[in-house]
Ligand code: SF4
């Protein structure tokens with residue numbers, strides 16, 4: 375992972391997804407002056423190449439004028455650092471004007487869709503599917519790359535086959551995450567996906583992926599397999615994200631990650647004060663993140679997956695305990711289930727096992743049916 379700065383132009387969102395944990399209705403929008411301050415702050419902060427991801431809330435609420443000014447400012451201002459952009463949006467507010475600006479910077483779009491219309495709208499609200507698809511069409515017309523992320527909830531995991539087929543039939547890459555307990559409403563656990571159920575879902579999706587290996591890409595499974603092979607996590611959840619990911623809230627506040635934005639107790643500084651790493655590292659939030667790293671080193675030390683799991687996501691770990699480090703990511707159970715499965719299968723494939731006709735070393739490229747090694751060789 376390169377250095378990642380998440381820009382949160384607003385915490386507002388026009389959507390009303392049932393399990394959402396972050397959106398606020400009337401929320402201020404980041405000013406261009408804050409973008410100028412981000413540029414100044416970054417000049418002396420780190421030399422690494424940087425990826426800016428616009429996230430929210432709903433980042434398109436900032437409007438075309440914001441992006442028209444912000445993008446060149448960030449791209450030019452961060453030089454000689456290599457700069458890349460990305461955005462995570464529900465696409466409702468996508469317009470030709472915004473799409474044109476994004477196309478200039480070849481900004482890949484991540485959006486959210488929980489499966490076929492009925493299922494999606496049941497979870498995300500009536501009309502969501504249509505509004506997102508309208509934005510998707512505009513983005514496509516301008517040649518933008520769009521990938522969807524699906525949230526599997528306690529409800530939608532029962533429709534795992536329909537969801538997988540929906541992505542398969544549309545020729546879309548499948549990326550997903552489990553619903554966490556919501557911080558809104560009075561039934562926080564209602565939509566959350568039980569970790570063991572999530573583990574079973576991961577194994578199911580691994581099998582479905584292998585059955586359809588030439589027709590679909592399942593990003594999470596690719597990342598998990600790559601982690602096992604390379605001994606290093608391929609996404610933020612499975613590396614020590616602290617210090618390599620930072621998020622800037624609408625008012626310029628600096629947080630450890632977009633998931634903390636809006637929670638005053640996690641502010642580490644503000645771009646307007648131009649803080650260096652040394653200053654940020656004195657904040658409680660920075661210390662908490664690094665304490666989590668130490669906690670993982672100690673508490674996961676006997677786990678064979680520690681190198682490419684790293685205790686999962688610190689945010690997931692500390693939110694159930696009100697910000698205290700008392701355990702690792704509650705999805706540890708699911709991670710162990712899928713990582714054990716991948717490791718066992720790959721050992722069978724490489725050293726000969728009942729599921730393979732051929733020993734990997736005899737004929738590595740042609741096992742009797744696609745297995746984990748086939749995912750590794752997949753382009
Ligand atoms: S806190 Fe969690 S979501 Fe945020 S960067 Fe770290 S691992 Fe990723």
Ligand code: SF4
Nearest residue numbers: 674677680683685706
């Ligand atoms: S699978 Fe669980 S015990 Fe192992 S490293 Fe990950 S969080 Fe720690």
